[in-house]
Amino acid sequence: MTEEYAAAVVGAGPVGLNAAIQVQKNGFDVVVLEDSEEIGLPCQCSGLISRSGYEGLGLKYDKTIVNRVRGARIFAPDRTEFKVERFDTVAYVIDRPKLDKVFARDAKELGVDIWLNSSVVDVKDGTVFYKNKAGKGEMVKAKAVVGADGIVSTVRKSMGIEAQKEWYVPGYQITGRGKFDPDFVEVHFGPWADKFFAWVIPESKTTARIGLGVTGKNARTCLEQFMDDRGIKAQKLDFQAGVIPAGPPVTNLVKDNVLLAGDAAFQAKATTGGGIMLGIEASNHAAKAIVDHFKYKTPLTSYQKHVEPVTRELEIHWRVRRYLNQLNDEDLNKLFQRMKAAGMEKFLSDNADMDKPSSFLKKVAGSPKMWMMLPEMIKFLRG
Secondary structure (H helix, E strand, O other): OOEEEEEEEEOOOHHHHHHHHHHHHOOOOEEEEOOOOOOOOOOOOOOEEEHHHHHHOOOOOHHHEEEEEOEEEEEOOOOOEEEEEOOOOOEEEEOHHHHHHHHHHHHHHHOOEEEOOOEEEEEEOOEEEEEOOOOOEEEEEEEEEEEOOOOOOHHHHHOOOOOOHHHEEEEEEEEEEOOOOOOEEEEEOOHHHOOOOEEEEEOOOOEEEEEEEOOOOOHHHHHHHHHHHOOOOOEEEEEEEEEEEOOOOOOOOEEOOEEEOHHHHOOOOOOOOOOHHHHHHHHHHHHHHHHHHHHHOOOOOHHHHHOHHHHHHHHHHHHHHHHHHOOOHHHHHHHHHHHHHOOHHHHHHHHOOOOOOHHHHHHHHOOHHHHHHHHHHHHHHHO
16 A cells, blocks of 8 residues: 655755654654665765854754854965955854754654655656665655755656756865864865865864865866865865756746755755755745645645745855856956955955855945945846
């Protein structure tokens, strides 16, 4: 007999598990299907999240935090440095597999069923079709389905939504042992990271996550070139490879009884590929739409309205990404020089929000000192 649930969630990352938790809390039974055999693995995440996003969502997973950083050193292709810093913590470096596992623990304690080794192949007419570990076809019925199955989303494809090839950026990252400044993330622009960037995210004084995204080239080879060019010496302890989401947010998030959230909906910042906090925020809205639908018969499409604030921020990130992709290394060098001349380092230090740029742009428009940057801001917004 086919099992039936109020809601089925595809994908057991923080976004999917959070959606499951919020629906289950309201008394509706939920199943989560995950194709991996272990929660949190394989890990394909740099694990940098904003403090403001973490605290704003009321998350209480401090044991997953491995480091606290208070700023970023951003380097142009010609090595011009742009420093953004505060006296207090602005971002957390997290243990992503551990974060996934604590979300799963909380979900299970509430009664959510989590099925591992369950590879979803299609969603149709309230039925989720999947293959079990043995490769046997199975199915489960649900009144609502949340697709939180990552950037290469089967659920999104089942909704007839296609993503363009250029919205996927190949990435490669190592965990390395060396000497690092634990207070600052590093961001590097250069030829080895065409149409993206390289990063150094410190876990401590002696370990860091070093990686990059690049289009049209081998990411692993480019990372080696980057480290050699910038004189970064580190003993490789581990590595991960994956695809970074760098496209616009999906606008049609609901079809029939299926909702998209997280990377599956491109609810990640196209500027950086980071999407944990905004994805969790979006999943709260998706869960609310589902609960309201069950309780009050409101349409699931209310999710579209609830999530609009997140979508607006993501659209700004997308416009900035499109603008940056038009610049060559010489253009980037000139942009850095103009920003430094305008005093943008201090302005960013005082006002920037790494998740939500809209408030920052308003402050730029309202500051006479920043008006020399308005032509660039207009280009950002036009993309």
